[in-house]
Amino acid sequence: MPEPILTIKNLTKKYGENVIFQHLDLTVNEGDTIVIIGPSGTGKSTLLRCINLLTRPDEGQIWLDDMEITAKDCDEDQVRQHIGMVFQNFLLFNHLTALGNVKLGLSKVKKMSDEAATEKAMHELARVGLADRADHYPGQLSGGQQQRVGIARALAMDPRIMLFDEPTSALDPELIGEVLEVMRQLALDGMTMLVVTHEMGFAREVADRIVFMEKGYIVEEGSPDEMFNHPKFPRTREFLWKITELYGKKETDTN
Amino acid sequence: MDFGQFISYIASGTVYTVGVTLIALPSGLLIGTILALLYVYGGKAAARVMNLYSTVFRGIPPLVLLFILFFAVTRGINLSAFWAGSLSLGIVSSAYQMEIVRGALLSVSGDQLMAARAIGMSRLQSIRYVVLPQAVRLAIPPWSNEAAIVIKDSSLVYALGVPEILRRAQLIGASSQRYLLAYLSAAVIYFLLVFGTTRLLAVLEKKLTIPSNP
Amino acid sequence: MKKRFLLLVALVLVAAMLVGCTTETDSVLDKINQAGKVVVGTSADYPPYEYIDEAGNKTGFDIDLMTEIAKRMGVELEWVDMPFDSLVAAVDSGKLDMSISCFNYDEERDKTVDFSEAYYTTEDAFVVTSAFAGTITVPEDAANYKVGVQSGTVQDGWLTDNLVTPGLLPEASLSRYERVDQAALDLANGRIDVLMGDYVPIQALVAQNPDLQVVYHGELSTGPINIVLPDGDAALKAEVDRIIKELQAEGFIDQLAVKYFSE
Numbered sequence: 001m002p003e004p005i006l007t008i009k010n011l012t013k014k015y016g017e018n019v020i021f022q023h024l025d026l027t028v029n030e031g032d033t034i035v036i037i038g039p040s041g042t043g044k045s046t047l048l049r050c051i052n053l054l055t056r057p058d059e060g061q062i063w064l065d066d067m068e069i070t071a072k073d074c075d076e077d078q079v080r081q082h083i084g085m086v087f088q089n090f091l092l093f094n095h096l097t098a099l100g101n102v103k104l105g106l107s108k109v110k111k112m113s114d115e116a117a118t119e120k121a122m123h124e125l126a127r128v129g130l131a132d133r134a135d136h137y138p139g140q141l142s143g144g145q146q147q148r149v150g151i152a153r154a155l156a157m158d159p160r161i162m163l164f165d166e167p168t169s170a171l172d173p174e175l176i177g178e179v180l181e182v183m184r185q186l187a188l189d190g191m192t193m194l195v196v197t198h199e200m201g202f203a204r205e206v207a208d209r210i211v212f213m214e215k216g217y218i219v220e221e222g223s224p225d226e227m228f229n230h231p232k233f234p235r236t237r238e239f240l241w242k243i244t245e246l247y248g249k250k251e252t253d254t255n
Numbered sequence: 256m257d258f259g260q261f262i263s264y265i266a267s268g269t270v271y272t273v274g275v276t277l278i279a280l281p282s283g284l285l286i287g288t289i290l291a292l293l294y295v296y297g298g299k300a301a302a303r304v305m306n307l308y309s310t311v312f313r314g315i316p317p318l319v320l321l322f323i324l325f326f327a328v329t330r331g332i333n334l335s336a337f338w339a340g341s342l343s344l345g346i347v348s349s350a351y352q353m354e355i356v357r358g359a360l361l362s363v364s365g366d367q368l369m370a371a372r373a374i375g376m377s378r379l380q381s382i383r384y385v386v387l388p389q390a391v392r393l394a395i396p397p398w399s400n401e402a403a404i405v406i407k408d409s410s411l412v413y414a415l416g417v418p419e420i421l422r423r424a425q426l427i428g429a430s431s432q433r434y435l436l437a438y439l440s441a442a443v444i445y446f447l448l449v450f451g452t453t454r455l456l457a458v459l460e461k462k463l464t465i466p467s468n469p
Numbered sequence: 470m471k472k473r474f475l476l477l478v479a480l481v482l483v484a485a486m487l488v489g490c491t492t493e494t495d496s497v498l499d500k501i502n503q504a505g506k507v508v509v510g511t512s513a514d515y516p517p518y519e520y521i522d523e524a525g526n527k528t529g530f531d532i533d534l535m536t537e538i539a540k541r542m543g544v545e546l547e548w549v550d551m552p553f554d555s556l557v558a559a560v561d562s563g564k565l566d567m568s569i570s571c572f573n574y575d576e577e578r579d580k581t582v583d584f585s586e587a588y589y590t591t592e593d594a595f596v597v598t599s600a601f602a603g604t605i606t607v608p609e610d611a612a613n614y615k616v617g618v619q620s621g622t623v624q625d626g627w628l629t630d631n632l633v634t635p636g637l638l639p640e641a642s643l644s645r646y647e648r649v650d651q652a653a654l655d656l657a658n659g660r661i662d663v664l665m666g667d668y669v670p671i672q673a674l675v676a677q678n679p680d681l682q683v684v685y686h687g688e689l690s691t692g693p694i695n696i697v698l699p700d701g702d703a704a705l706k707a708e709v710d711r712i713i714k715e716l717q718a719e720g721f722i723d724q725l726a727v728k729y730f731s732e
Contacts, residue, residue: 093367109374
């Protein structure tokens with residue numbers, strides 16, 4: 001029986017009267033790669049932000065391993081260093097080099113010595129294939145390179161789980177492949193990942209489970225085979241058909 | 256009185272002009288930055304108080320505040336004209352500098368703050384290591400403008416009898432009847448001070464620019 | 470919450486005012502004697518009463534007089550230069566022990582400060598350029614021209630009360646200047662036709678500018694000139710008055726007038 005790393009129970013998020021999602025349950029097991037798909041505006045990004053407490057849910061609980069992170073006395077800053085986050089728009093620290101971006105959390109949060117932090121950061125940059133760009137500023141890097149630095153920055157904290165919020169949506173088509181390749185490698189290395197994306201090729205090949213969300217509900221979840229070949233609900237079939245039409249070609253192009 | 260004596264009499268007031276500026280500008284920056292941080296990150300109540308502070312002190316002419324501080328509030332306290340003037344200008348400037356820093360903080364904040372929090376940095380650390388270093392760079396051009404204003408406003412302390420450039424120009428103009436020359440000399444000195452300062456800050460801004468490909 | 474905060478601010482301000490306004494019952498004279506020096510304000514931009522010489526030192530009729538008064542009080546003299554408009558407030562707030570700057574007695578000023586005995590009496594004058602084609606035989610004739618005056622002076626008060634208020638001189642025709650030399654510049658430029666001022670400094674102005682001439686002088690607004698003293702300080706006033714009378718009796722002040730107002 002695999003150990004659940006992340007357990008979400010009955011989670012609800014509203015902005016005023018506007019319900020983003022409601023009564024959501026989700027479990028992520030150690031080493032799993034879960035891909036969340038669904039039309040935009042269905043609360044996928046908000047769900048990720050709730051998980052690392054950048055947004056507070058209105059109801060429900062989230063556990064990271066055995067700790068309830070939605071508990072009132074929970075130390076947010078402590079929780080966040082165990083949850084890596086990769087943003088759609090990279091959000092690198094613009095005033096720091098690639099190395100500086102990856103090092104900052106190590107020096108300031110983990111309080112590592114400068115030497116140790118540099119060593120660890122260089123290791124993470126090498127992992128995403130950017131050791132030779134360590135002294136470049138974000139403005140000097142391509143979008144794909146920036147996103148890989150973003151991944152290295154999150155990895156450096158040795159998180160229990162990595163959250164990816166549409167990591168390739170802001171990229172030019174020719175830069176998507178390098179980012180997906182890094183993510184694929186991470187999954188193979190056994191990193192636990194929760195990925196919001198429209199890249200169906202990635203979902204089909206890498207995901208252990210695919211979750212289809214629509215209008216604030218989880219419509220259906222299952223293995224890639226179940227979801228792509230035998231979806232239970234017409235809505236799932238319809239969405240997957242549309243999205244493959246839209247993104248499928250691009251995926252074949254880049255591979 | 257020869258021309259050299261004439262000019263050097265006025266120019267010797269530069270010590271006071273620079274002195275007042277060197278007190279008013281940094282004290283305004285210190286107060287302004289602290290208040291801007293409270294404004295942006297201190298919650299609604301703090302924001303309201305800071306907004307009031309900003310409105311009040313930007314609404315009062317510096318000269319009026321100067322008189323209030325020197326003649327009314329510090330009645331009986333031995334606060335020199337120089338210090339009363341410097342502090343008044345510092346307070347007025349702090350309100351403007353608060354708005355400058357606040358604007359810079361707001362335009363950096365948001366996403367950058369979120370990214371910093373996401374790697375487990377505390378709010379304070381995120382502001383200190385991520386938001387402020389970027390905000391400082393954004394603040395330099397408007398701050399350069401404010402520095403020029405404070406240098407020029409420093410002339411207001413003449414009203415309290417501080418023998419700075421403007422007051423010296425008046426005195427020597429009156430005694431020699433060459434007031435046009437006196438005021439022109441003062442204008443040139445002020446111009447050189449402002450020009451030098453803004454050039455210096457422009458160099459600093461260039462030096463701090465974050466490299467990026469066009 | 471907000472209201473409570475505002476209340477707190479108000480209380481702090483009131484407290485600050487109360488502390489600030491604590492009246493000193495001791496005479497300023499005791500303070501002067503204790504410190505061994507008297508702090509005197511003047512606006513050294515009004516030759517020949519008070520101005521700076523080539524070395525940048527204060528000189529003039531009032532300066533010499535005050536130097537002698539301090540000497541006879543047996544204390545050091547510390548000058549504080551301040552624009553004329555700030556002097557009364559500075560004496561009132563205790564920043565200055567007294568002020569000598571060609572002050573005329575004025576009812577408004579008398580409400581906040583005291584005046585010493587007069588140490589000299591001056592006249593007012595109207596001055597024009599050689600381009601002036603009109604005539605001023607009585608002071609009221611000035612109402613037919615564009616007039617300039619130093620703002621806040623007794624001449625300003627006389628023009629306002631006697632020409633502007635009765636409707637003889639339109640408000641727009643009266644230009645008020647911070648300083649006499651600025652008015653003199655506008656007179657030379659033709660922006661004003663007539664400049665009204667204190668007769669003694671006007672004479673000095675005319676001596677420097679051959680194009681200017683005095684068309685009328687007489688004792689209109691200007692009466693005697695006095696030293697401005699802190700309000701209600703009888704001991705200090707008695708001491709200053711005693712020395713002024715002494716100096717008048719000795720002919721010291723007349724000698725100063727000859728030295729500075731070479732008529």
